[in-house]
Amino acid sequence: xxxxxxxxxxxxxxxxxxxxxxxxxxxxxxxxxxxxxxxxxxxxxxxxxxxxxxxxxxxxxxxxxxxxxxxxxxxxxxxxxxxxxxxxxxxxxxxxxxxxxxxxxxxxxxxxxxxxxxxxxxxxxxxxxxxxxxxxxxxxxxxxxxxxxxxxxxxxxxxxxxxxxxxxxxxxxxxxxxxxxxxxxxxxxxxxxxxxxxxxxxxxxxxxxxxxxxxxxxxxxxxxxxxxxxxxxxxxxxxxxxxxxxxxxxxxxxxxxxxxxxxxxxxxxxxxxxxxxxxxxxxxxxxxxxxxxxxxxxxxxxxxxxxxxxxxxxxxxxxxxxxxxxxxxxxxxxxxxx
DNA sequence: CACGCATGACTTGTTACCTCA
DNA sequence: GCTGAGGTAACAAGTCATGCG
Numbered sequence: 154x155x156x157x158x159x160x161x162x163x164x165x166x167x168x169x170x171x172x173x174x175x176x177x178x179x180x181x182x183x184x185x186x187x188x189x190x191x192x193x194x195x196x197x198x199x200x201x202x203x204x205x206x207x208x209x210x211x212x213x214x215x216x217x218x219x220x221x222x223x224x225x226x227x228x229x230x231x232x233x234x235x236x237x238x239x240x241x242x243x244x245x246x247x248x249x250x251x252x253x254x255x256x257x258x259x260x261x262x263x264x265x266x267x268x269x270x271x272x273x274x275x276x277x278x279x280x281x282x283x284x285x286x287x288x289x290x291x292x293x294x295x296x297x298x299x300x301x302x303x304x305x306x307x308x309x310x311x312x313x314x315x316x317x318x319x320x321x322x323x324x325x326x327x328x329x330x331x332x333x334x335x336x337x338x339x340x341x342x343x344x345x346x347x348x349x350x351x352x353x354x355x356x357x358x359x360x361x362x363x364x365x366x367x368x369x370x371x372x373x374x375x376x377x378x379x380x381x382x383x384x385x386x387x388x389x390x391x392x393x394x395x396x397x398x399x400x401x402x403x404x405x406x407x408x409x410x411x412x413x414x415x416x417x418x419x420x421x422x423x424x425x426x427x428x429x430x431x432x433x434x435x436x437x438x439x440x441x442x443x444x445x446x447x448x449x450x451x452x453x454x455x456x457x458x459x460x461x462x463x464x465x466x467x468x469x470x471x472x473x474x475x476x477x478x479x480x481x482x483x484x485x486x487x488x489x490x491x
Numbered sequence: 492c493a494c495g496c497a498t499g500a501c502t503t504g505t506t507a508c509c510t511c512a
Numbered sequence: 513g514c515t516g517a518g519g520t521a522a523c524a525a526g527t528c529a530t531g532c533g
Binding site for chain 2: 330331332333368369372373375376380
Protein backbone atom coordinates (compact mmCIF):
# COMPACT_ATOMS: atom_id res chain seq x y z
CA UNK A 154 0.00 0.00 0.00
CA UNK A 155 1.28 3.38 -0.80
CA UNK A 156 -0.01 6.55 0.69
CA UNK A 157 1.22 9.80 -0.67
CA UNK A 158 0.07 13.17 0.42
CA UNK A 159 1.54 16.19 -1.16
CA UNK A 160 0.94 19.68 0.02
CA UNK A 161 3.11 22.30 -1.40
CA UNK A 162 6.11 21.80 -3.52
CA UNK A 163 8.56 19.97 -1.38
CA UNK A 164 8.81 16.51 -2.78
CA UNK A 165 11.15 15.24 -0.15
CA UNK A 166 9.47 13.04 2.36
CA UNK A 167 10.31 13.14 6.00
CA UNK A 168 13.78 12.25 6.89
CA UNK A 169 12.67 9.52 9.16
CA UNK A 170 10.66 8.02 6.38
CA UNK A 171 13.74 7.60 4.31
CA UNK A 172 14.69 4.80 6.60
CA UNK A 173 11.34 3.34 7.22
CA UNK A 174 9.42 3.48 4.04
CA UNK A 175 9.95 -0.18 3.52
CA UNK A 176 8.49 -2.12 6.32
CA UNK A 177 9.48 -5.69 6.42
CA UNK A 178 7.00 -8.42 6.98
CA UNK A 179 3.89 -6.68 5.93
CA UNK A 180 5.35 -5.47 2.70
CA UNK A 181 3.54 -2.26 3.35
CA UNK A 182 5.02 0.97 2.19
CA UNK A 183 3.83 4.12 3.75
CA UNK A 184 5.19 7.12 2.04
CA UNK A 185 4.33 10.69 2.76
CA UNK A 186 5.27 13.63 0.78
CA UNK A 187 3.95 16.72 2.40
CA UNK A 188 6.14 19.69 2.14
CA UNK A 189 5.57 23.32 2.47
CA UNK A 190 8.75 24.52 0.98
CA UNK A 191 11.64 26.11 2.72
CA UNK A 192 11.50 28.27 5.71
CA UNK A 193 8.66 26.55 7.37
CA UNK A 194 10.54 25.26 10.31
CA UNK A 195 9.96 28.25 12.38
CA UNK A 196 11.70 31.50 12.60
CA UNK A 197 14.52 31.90 10.23
CA UNK A 198 17.68 33.24 11.64
CA UNK A 199 18.73 35.01 8.58
CA UNK A 200 20.36 38.27 9.25
CA UNK A 201 18.28 41.25 8.55
CA UNK A 202 19.49 44.46 7.17
CA UNK A 203 17.89 47.29 8.98
CA UNK A 204 18.02 50.83 7.85
CA UNK A 205 16.25 53.92 8.87
CA UNK A 206 14.12 55.73 6.36
CA UNK A 207 12.95 58.88 8.03
CA UNK A 208 10.95 57.82 11.06
CA UNK A 209 10.33 54.51 9.48
CA UNK A 210 12.44 51.49 9.87
CA UNK A 211 12.55 49.22 6.93
CA UNK A 212 13.70 45.77 7.72
CA UNK A 213 14.94 43.74 4.86
CA UNK A 214 16.11 40.20 5.04
CA UNK A 215 19.43 40.16 3.35
CA UNK A 216 19.48 36.53 2.36
CA UNK A 217 15.93 36.58 1.22
CA UNK A 218 16.54 39.52 -0.98
CA UNK A 219 19.56 37.96 -2.49
CA UNK A 220 17.54 34.92 -3.21
CA UNK A 221 14.85 36.91 -4.83
CA UNK A 222 17.14 38.74 -7.09
CA UNK A 223 18.98 35.65 -8.10
CA UNK A 224 15.91 33.57 -8.73
CA UNK A 225 15.23 32.96 -12.35
CA UNK A 226 11.92 34.31 -13.48
CA UNK A 227 9.37 31.71 -12.61
CA UNK A 228 6.71 31.02 -15.14
CA UNK A 229 3.92 29.86 -12.99
CA UNK A 230 1.03 28.17 -14.55
CA UNK A 231 -0.45 27.04 -11.34
CA UNK A 232 -3.44 29.19 -10.83
CA UNK A 233 -6.71 27.31 -10.78
CA UNK A 234 -7.97 29.25 -13.70
CA UNK A 235 -8.91 27.85 -17.00
CA UNK A 236 -6.02 27.07 -19.25
CA UNK A 237 -5.07 29.75 -21.62
CA UNK A 238 -5.18 28.75 -25.25
CA UNK A 239 -1.75 28.30 -26.64
CA UNK A 240 -2.46 30.70 -29.40
CA UNK A 241 -2.63 33.45 -26.85
CA UNK A 242 0.24 34.49 -24.69
CA UNK A 243 -0.75 33.65 -21.15
CA UNK A 244 -1.63 36.76 -19.26
CA UNK A 245 -0.45 35.36 -16.01
CA UNK A 246 -0.60 36.97 -12.69
CA UNK A 247 2.99 37.14 -11.74
CA UNK A 248 4.52 37.18 -8.36
CA UNK A 249 5.47 40.72 -7.75
CA UNK A 250 8.72 40.01 -5.98
CA UNK A 251 10.22 38.29 -8.93
CA UNK A 252 12.62 40.76 -10.36
CA UNK A 253 11.23 40.75 -13.83
CA UNK A 254 7.85 41.66 -12.49
CA UNK A 255 8.85 45.09 -11.51
CA UNK A 256 7.89 47.68 -13.94
CA UNK A 257 6.07 45.48 -16.37
CA UNK A 258 2.47 44.93 -17.19
CA UNK A 259 0.35 44.33 -14.17
CA UNK A 260 3.39 43.76 -12.08
CA UNK A 261 4.46 46.21 -9.52
CA UNK A 262 5.93 49.29 -11.04
CA UNK A 263 9.33 49.61 -9.57
CA UNK A 264 9.22 53.32 -10.03
CA UNK A 265 6.24 53.52 -7.77
CA UNK A 266 7.53 51.12 -5.25
CA UNK A 267 8.92 53.46 -2.62
CA UNK A 268 5.70 55.36 -2.59
CA UNK A 269 3.74 52.15 -2.41
CA UNK A 270 5.78 51.08 0.56
CA UNK A 271 5.22 54.35 2.27
CA UNK A 272 1.50 54.27 1.67
CA UNK A 273 1.16 50.68 2.66
CA UNK A 274 3.15 51.13 5.77
CA UNK A 275 1.04 54.03 6.82
CA UNK A 276 -1.94 51.87 6.12
CA UNK A 277 -0.41 49.02 8.01
CA UNK A 278 0.27 51.23 10.92
CA UNK A 279 -3.32 52.25 10.96
CA UNK A 280 -4.23 48.62 11.24
CA UNK A 281 -3.24 48.59 14.80
CA UNK A 282 -5.91 50.97 15.81
CA UNK A 283 -8.47 50.10 13.20
CA UNK A 284 -7.79 46.69 11.87
CA UNK A 285 -10.36 46.61 9.15
CA UNK A 286 -10.83 50.19 8.34
CA UNK A 287 -9.77 50.20 4.73
CA UNK A 288 -10.53 46.70 3.68
CA UNK A 289 -11.84 45.81 0.33
CA UNK A 290 -11.75 48.39 -2.22
CA UNK A 291 -11.25 45.23 -4.26
CA UNK A 292 -10.81 46.90 -7.53
CA UNK A 293 -9.06 43.88 -8.77
CA UNK A 294 -8.07 43.36 -12.26
CA UNK A 295 -6.12 40.18 -12.27
CA UNK A 296 -5.59 40.22 -15.98
CA UNK A 297 -6.10 36.54 -15.99
CA UNK A 298 -8.61 34.32 -17.53
CA UNK A 299 -10.80 32.87 -14.94
CA UNK A 300 -12.09 29.36 -15.29
CA UNK A 301 -15.52 29.89 -16.67
CA UNK A 302 -15.97 33.08 -14.76
CA UNK A 303 -16.44 36.27 -16.55
CA UNK A 304 -15.08 39.59 -15.54
CA UNK A 305 -18.62 40.55 -14.67
CA UNK A 306 -18.88 37.64 -12.25
CA UNK A 307 -15.72 38.75 -10.62
CA UNK A 308 -16.99 42.26 -10.38
CA UNK A 309 -20.14 41.07 -8.69
CA UNK A 310 -18.16 39.07 -6.21
CA UNK A 311 -15.82 41.95 -5.66
CA UNK A 312 -18.70 44.26 -5.09
CA UNK A 313 -20.27 41.88 -2.61
CA UNK A 314 -17.09 41.65 -0.63
CA UNK A 315 -16.69 45.36 -0.78
CA UNK A 316 -20.19 46.08 0.39
CA UNK A 317 -19.86 43.57 3.19
CA UNK A 318 -16.77 45.28 4.37
CA UNK A 319 -18.23 48.72 4.10
CA UNK A 320 -21.33 47.65 5.99
CA UNK A 321 -19.11 46.40 8.71
CA UNK A 322 -17.19 49.60 8.68
CA UNK A 323 -20.34 51.47 9.39
CA UNK A 324 -21.13 49.25 12.32
CA UNK A 325 -17.67 49.71 13.65
CA UNK A 326 -18.16 47.58 16.73
CA UNK A 327 -18.27 44.06 15.37
CA UNK A 328 -15.20 42.10 14.56
CA UNK A 329 -15.01 42.22 10.83
CA UNK A 330 -13.86 39.37 8.76
CA UNK A 331 -13.13 39.56 5.13
CA UNK A 332 -13.49 36.52 2.99
CA UNK A 333 -10.83 36.60 0.37
CA UNK A 334 -12.01 36.01 -3.13
CA UNK A 335 -11.12 32.76 -4.83
CA UNK A 336 -8.62 34.54 -6.97
CA UNK A 337 -6.94 36.15 -4.02
CA UNK A 338 -6.80 32.88 -2.15
CA UNK A 339 -5.46 31.05 -5.16
CA UNK A 340 -2.77 33.59 -5.69
CA UNK A 341 -1.79 33.54 -2.06
CA UNK A 342 -1.66 29.76 -2.23
CA UNK A 343 0.68 29.86 -5.14
CA UNK A 344 2.78 32.45 -3.41
CA UNK A 345 2.91 30.22 -0.38
CA UNK A 346 4.21 27.40 -2.49
CA UNK A 347 6.96 29.68 -3.67
CA UNK A 348 7.79 31.05 -0.25
CA UNK A 349 6.13 29.95 2.93
CA UNK A 350 7.47 33.07 4.54
CA UNK A 351 7.59 36.52 3.11
CA UNK A 352 10.09 39.24 3.53
CA UNK A 353 8.69 42.75 3.88
CA UNK A 354 9.20 43.54 0.23
CA UNK A 355 7.37 40.45 -0.87
CA UNK A 356 4.61 41.13 1.56
CA UNK A 357 4.11 44.65 0.37
CA UNK A 358 4.26 43.70 -3.25
CA UNK A 359 1.83 40.88 -2.76
CA UNK A 360 -0.51 43.09 -0.83
CA UNK A 361 -0.42 45.66 -3.54
CA UNK A 362 -0.96 43.09 -6.21
CA UNK A 363 -3.99 41.68 -4.45
CA UNK A 364 -5.35 44.94 -3.22
CA UNK A 365 -5.01 43.82 0.34
CA UNK A 366 -3.30 45.39 3.27
CA UNK A 367 0.13 44.01 4.12
CA UNK A 368 -1.21 43.02 7.49
CA UNK A 369 -3.81 40.84 5.81
CA UNK A 370 -1.18 39.13 3.73
CA UNK A 371 0.94 38.64 6.81
CA UNK A 372 -1.94 37.15 8.76
CA UNK A 373 -2.86 34.91 5.89
CA UNK A 374 0.66 33.50 5.72
CA UNK A 375 0.79 33.03 9.46
CA UNK A 376 -2.47 31.15 9.45
CA UNK A 377 -1.43 29.15 6.45
CA UNK A 378 1.79 28.08 8.09
CA UNK A 379 0.02 27.18 11.29
CA UNK A 380 -2.64 25.15 9.55
CA UNK A 381 -0.21 23.39 7.27
CA UNK A 382 1.79 22.43 10.29
CA UNK A 383 -1.31 21.16 11.96
CA UNK A 384 -2.15 19.00 8.97
CA UNK A 385 1.40 17.76 8.88
CA UNK A 386 1.14 16.79 12.51
CA UNK A 387 -2.05 14.90 11.86
CA UNK A 388 -0.43 13.02 9.00
CA UNK A 389 2.60 12.24 11.12
CA UNK A 390 0.36 11.02 13.87
CA UNK A 391 -1.52 8.77 11.50
CA UNK A 392 1.69 7.36 10.16
CA UNK A 393 3.03 6.67 13.62
CA UNK A 394 -0.20 4.95 14.52
CA UNK A 395 0.20 2.64 11.58
CA UNK A 396 3.80 1.99 12.53
CA UNK A 397 2.69 1.17 16.00
CA UNK A 398 0.06 -1.24 14.75
CA UNK A 399 2.54 -2.97 12.51
CA UNK A 400 5.08 -3.29 15.27
CA UNK A 401 2.47 -4.61 17.64
CA UNK A 402 1.53 -7.29 15.16
CA UNK A 403 5.15 -8.14 14.63
CA UNK A 404 5.70 -8.31 18.33
CA UNK A 405 2.78 -10.69 18.75
CA UNK A 406 4.09 -12.87 15.98
CA UNK A 407 7.55 -13.01 17.51
CA UNK A 408 6.17 -13.75 20.94
CA UNK A 409 4.24 -16.62 19.48
CA UNK A 410 7.30 -17.87 17.69
CA UNK A 411 9.29 -17.66 20.87
CA UNK A 412 6.73 -19.74 22.66
CA UNK A 413 6.93 -22.36 19.94
CA UNK A 414 10.69 -22.43 20.18
CA UNK A 415 10.55 -22.84 23.93
CA UNK A 416 8.17 -25.69 23.48
CA UNK A 417 10.56 -27.30 21.04
CA UNK A 418 13.41 -26.78 23.46
CA UNK A 419 11.69 -28.76 26.14
CA UNK A 420 10.65 -31.52 23.77
CA UNK A 421 14.10 -31.88 22.14
CA UNK A 422 16.71 -31.87 24.89
CA UNK A 423 19.63 -32.50 22.50
CA UNK A 424 19.27 -29.32 20.57
CA UNK A 425 22.13 -27.84 22.60
CA UNK A 426 24.60 -30.09 20.88
CA UNK A 427 23.82 -28.58 17.54
CA UNK A 428 25.99 -25.70 16.37
CA UNK A 429 24.64 -22.23 16.99
CA UNK A 430 22.95 -20.67 14.03
CA UNK A 431 22.59 -16.98 13.43
CA UNK A 432 20.09 -15.67 11.00
CA UNK A 433 21.06 -12.34 9.57
CA UNK A 434 18.25 -10.64 7.78
CA UNK A 435 18.75 -7.78 5.39
CA UNK A 436 15.91 -5.34 6.02
CA UNK A 437 15.88 -4.06 2.48
CA UNK A 438 15.83 -7.25 0.46
CA UNK A 439 14.57 -9.50 3.25
CA UNK A 440 17.07 -12.18 2.44
CA UNK A 441 18.47 -14.08 5.32
CA UNK A 442 21.98 -15.29 5.79
CA UNK A 443 22.26 -18.39 7.93
CA UNK A 444 25.59 -18.52 9.68
CA UNK A 445 26.52 -21.72 11.46
CA UNK A 446 29.55 -21.79 13.70
CA UNK A 447 30.96 -25.09 14.86
CA UNK A 448 34.20 -26.39 16.25
CA UNK A 449 36.14 -29.15 14.66
CA UNK A 450 38.38 -31.69 16.29
CA UNK A 451 41.38 -29.35 16.44
CA UNK A 452 39.35 -26.71 18.18
CA UNK A 453 39.24 -24.42 15.19
CA UNK A 454 35.98 -22.64 14.57
CA UNK A 455 34.55 -22.90 11.10
CA UNK A 456 31.80 -20.70 9.84
CA UNK A 457 29.49 -21.48 6.98
CA UNK A 458 27.07 -18.95 5.64
CA UNK A 459 24.21 -19.53 3.29
CA UNK A 460 21.61 -17.11 2.15
CA UNK A 461 17.98 -17.89 1.77
CA UNK A 462 14.66 -16.25 2.09
CA UNK A 463 13.49 -15.18 5.46
CA UNK A 464 10.65 -17.63 5.71
CA UNK A 465 12.49 -20.67 4.55
CA UNK A 466 15.41 -19.94 6.84
CA UNK A 467 13.12 -19.59 9.79
CA UNK A 468 11.36 -22.76 8.83
CA UNK A 469 14.68 -24.50 8.52
CA UNK A 470 15.79 -23.41 11.93
CA UNK A 471 12.50 -24.32 13.46
CA UNK A 472 12.56 -27.70 11.89
CA UNK A 473 16.04 -28.33 13.21
CA UNK A 474 15.06 -27.03 16.58
CA UNK A 475 17.84 -24.51 16.66
CA UNK A 476 18.00 -21.26 18.50
CA UNK A 477 18.42 -18.43 16.11
CA UNK A 478 18.80 -14.70 16.23
CA UNK A 479 17.70 -12.13 13.74
CA UNK A 480 20.22 -9.38 13.29
CA UNK A 481 18.85 -6.52 11.28
CA UNK A 482 20.90 -3.90 9.44
CA UNK A 483 23.57 -6.28 8.28
CA UNK A 484 23.48 -6.50 4.57
CA UNK A 485 24.04 -9.93 3.09
CA UNK A 486 26.34 -8.46 0.47
CA UNK A 487 28.80 -7.56 3.17
CA UNK A 488 28.90 -11.06 4.51
CA UNK A 489 31.03 -13.74 2.97
CA UNK A 490 28.96 -16.37 1.34
CA UNK A 491 29.94 -19.89 0.56
C1' DC B 492 -32.58 28.01 11.83
C1' DA B 493 -28.84 25.36 13.96
C1' DC B 494 -24.66 23.29 13.26
C1' DG B 495 -19.97 22.42 11.95
C1' DC B 496 -16.17 23.69 9.41
C1' DA B 497 -13.01 26.92 7.24
C1' DT B 498 -10.61 30.80 7.88
C1' DG B 499 -9.57 35.79 8.84
C1' DA B 500 -8.06 38.28 12.74
C1' DC B 501 -6.33 38.85 17.26
C1' DT B 502 -3.43 38.03 21.65
C1' DT B 503 0.47 36.48 23.92
C1' DG B 504 5.04 34.80 24.42
C1' DT B 505 9.56 34.04 22.33
C1' DT B 506 13.50 35.12 19.71
C1' DA B 507 16.76 37.80 17.10
C1' DC B 508 18.51 41.96 15.99
C1' DC B 509 19.48 46.85 16.54
C1' DT B 510 20.53 51.16 19.01
C1' DC B 511 22.31 53.57 22.71
C1' DA B 512 24.13 54.78 27.09
C1' DG C 513 35.44 47.53 22.12
C1' DC C 514 32.28 45.28 25.36
C1' DT C 515 27.92 44.93 27.75
C1' DG C 516 23.25 45.23 29.28
C1' DA C 517 18.73 47.53 28.77
C1' DG C 518 15.15 48.90 25.88
C1' DG C 519 12.82 48.85 21.48
C1' DT C 520 11.24 46.62 17.29
C1' DA C 521 9.85 43.11 14.16
C1' DA C 522 8.80 38.46 12.86
C1' DC C 523 6.98 34.42 14.12
C1' DA C 524 4.47 30.37 16.51
C1' DA C 525 0.82 28.90 19.21
C1' DG C 526 -3.53 29.46 20.87
C1' DT C 527 -7.90 31.43 20.51
C1' DC C 528 -11.91 33.97 19.02
C1' DA C 529 -15.31 35.30 15.74
C1' DT C 530 -17.43 35.28 11.42
C1' DG C 531 -18.95 33.52 6.84
C1' DC C 532 -20.80 29.89 4.52
C1' DG C 533 -22.45 25.33 3.05
